[in-house]
Amino acid sequence: MIAKSMESYVKGSSAIRAMFEEGGRLAKIYGKENVYDFSLGNPNVEPPEEIRQSIIDILQSEEPTFVHGYMNNAGYEDVRNAIAQHLNKQHGTQYTERNILMTAGAAGGLNVILKTLIDPEDEVIVFAPYFGEYRSYAANYGAELVVIPPNLPTFQPDLKKLAESITAKTKALIINSPNNPTGVIYSEETIKKIAEILTEKEKEFAADIYVISDEPYRELVYDGAVVPYIPQYYKNTVIGYSYSKSLSLPGERIGYLVMPDELSDFDDIVSGATTANRILGFVNAPSIMQRAVARCINSSVNIDVYNKNREALYNGLIEMGYECAKPEGAFYLFVKSPIEDEAEFCDMAKEHRVLIVPGSSFACPGYVRMAYCVSYDTITGALPQMQEVMNEIKS
Numbered sequence: 001m002i003a004k005s006m007e008s009y010v011k012g013s014s015a016i017r018a019m020f021e022e023g024g025r026l027a028k029i030y031g032k033e034n035v036y037d038f039s040l041g042n043p044n045v046e047p048p049e050e051i052r053q054s055i056i057d058i059l060q061s062e063e064p065t066f067v068h069g070y071m072n073n074a075g076y077e078d079v080r081n082a083i084a085q086h087l088n089k090q091h092g093t094q095y096t097e098r099n100i101l102m103t104a105g106a107a108g109g110l111n112v113i114l115k116t117l118i119d120p121e122d123e124v125i126v127f128a129p130y131f132g133e134y135r136s137y138a139a140n141y142g143a144e145l146v147v148i149p150p151n152l153p154t155f156q157p158d159l160k161k162l163a164e165s166i167t168a169k170t171k172a173l174i175i176n177s178p179n180n181p182t183g184v185i186y187s188e189e190t191i192k193k194i195a196e197i198l199t200e201k202e203k204e205f206a207a208d209i210y211v212i213s214d215e216p217y218r219e220l221v222y223d224g225a226v227v228p229y230i231p232q233y234y235k236n237t238v239i240g241y242s243y244s245k246s247l248s249l250p251g252e253r254i255g256y257l258v259m260p261d262e263l264s265d266f267d268d269i270v271s272g273a274t275t276a277n278r279i280l281g282f283v284n285a286p287s288i289m290q291r292a293v294a295r296c297i298n299s300s301v302n303i304d305v306y307n308k309n310r311e312a313l314y315n316g317l318i319e320m321g322y323e324c325a326k327p328e329g330a331f332y333l334f335v336k337s338p339i340e341d342e343a344e345f346c347d348m349a350k351e352h353r354v355l356i357v358p359g360s361s362f363a364c365p366g367y368v369r370m371a372y373c374v375s376y377d378t379i380t381g382a383l384p385q386m387q388e389v390m391n392e393i394k395s
C-alpha cells in the first residue's frame with residue numbers, strides 16, 4: 001500500500017500528462033498528423049548541433065573515470081566557473097563557481113532550494129496562474145502554498161494582494177517570468193515594486209524572505225523583450241535555471257541554481273543546497289550534460305520557429321474572436337475560454353482532435369493553455385478546427 005500522502009499526488013497528477021496520453025490514443029485512431037496536440041511544453045526545435053558534437057567529443061577525448069565519476073555535489077568546478085563567467089558578461093555580476101550549483105533541471109533546482117530553505121508550516125507565495133508542480137514541490141517540504149489570484153487581463157501580479165499575503169511565516173516567493181502558462185514577462189516596474197514590498201516586510205517581521213526566480217524561459221523572448229534580472233533589484237534572490245527549453249534538452253535533466261553573494265546567510269545556503277542535492281538523491285547533476293552545456297555556453301535554439309508559431313496561432317485565434325494576451329516569451333498561449341466551464345471547452349476542442357489544457361491546472365479557471373512548441377503544420381491544421389469549435393459555441 002502506498003503512503004496516504006502520495007494518494008492525492010497520484011490523483012491530481014496531472015491533467016497535462018493525461019491530455020498528452022490522450023493525444024497518443026487519438027493518434028492511433030486518426031493518424032498522428034490529424035491530432036493537434038498542444039498539451040505539453042516539450043520543445044519541437046532540435047537542440048543545437050554543437051550539443052551533439054560536444055557529447056561525442058567529450059566521450060572521445062575526456063578521461064572516462066573523470067567524465068563518468070562522482071564529483072563535488074555542486075557539480076564540476078570548471079563547468080560552474082564557465083557558467084559564472086557567462087552570467088557575469090550578461091549581467092555585470094561578479095560570480096565565481098561558489099555561486100553556481102548544477103541541478104537536475106529546474107525541477108531539481110527548485111526542490112533543492114526549497115529543501116534548503118523551508119521548515120514545515122513555512123509559507124511559500126505564488127502568483128496564479130503558476131506551474132502546477134509548485135504545489136507538490138512546496139508540499140514535499142511541508143510548506144503551505146499561498147496563492148495570489150490572477151490579475152486579469154494583464155497577468156502582471158497583483159501587488160496589493162502580495163503585500164496583504166505576507167505574514168511572519170512567509171519564507172519565499174516563487175516568481176516565474178517569462179511565465180508558464182501565460183507567456184507574460186513581469187515588467188521592470190513590477191519587479192521593482194515586488195522588491196520594495198519584500199524589503200519592507202523583511203523589516204516588519206525581522207526575517208528573511210527569499211525570491212526563488214524560476215527562469216527556464218529566460219532566453220525564449222520575442223520582439224526584443226527584456227527580462228529583468230531580479231538579483232539587481234532584490235538581494236535575497238535565488239535563480240533556478242534550466243537548459244530544458246533554452247537548448248531543447250528536457251530529457252537530459254540539466255540546469256543550475258544561482259546563489260548570489262548578497263544572500264543573507266550565503267554560506268549556509270550554499271552548504272545547505274549542496275547537501276540537499278545529495279540527500280534528495282540527485283547526488284549531482286548528470287555529468288556528461290554538465291560538461292556539454294559548458295562547451296555550448298553561447299549556443300541557442302532557433303526561436304524564430306516558436307515566433308512564427310506564436311504569430312500564426314495568436315493572430316488566427318484573435319481573428320476568430322478568441323481572447324488572449326499576446327505572449328512576450330516562453331511558448332504558451334493562455335486563451336480565455338469562450339464558455340464558462342473551460343474543461344467543457346477543452347472537451348469540445350478534443351472532439352476536433354485539438355488537445356489543450358484547462359487553466360484550473362494552473363490555478364486559473366476560465367482559461368486554457370496551448371503549448372505552441374509544435375510543428376507549423378500542427379498550427380495550420382488546428383486553426384480551422386478551432387474555428388469550428390467557435391462556430392459551435394456561437395450557434
Ligand code: PLP
Pocket residue numbers: 041104105106107108131176180214216241242243244250254255
Ligand atoms: N518551471 C516551469 C515554469 C516550467 O514550465 C517547467 C517545465 O515545463 C519547469 C519548471 C521544469 O523544468 P525542468 O525540465 O528544467 O525541470
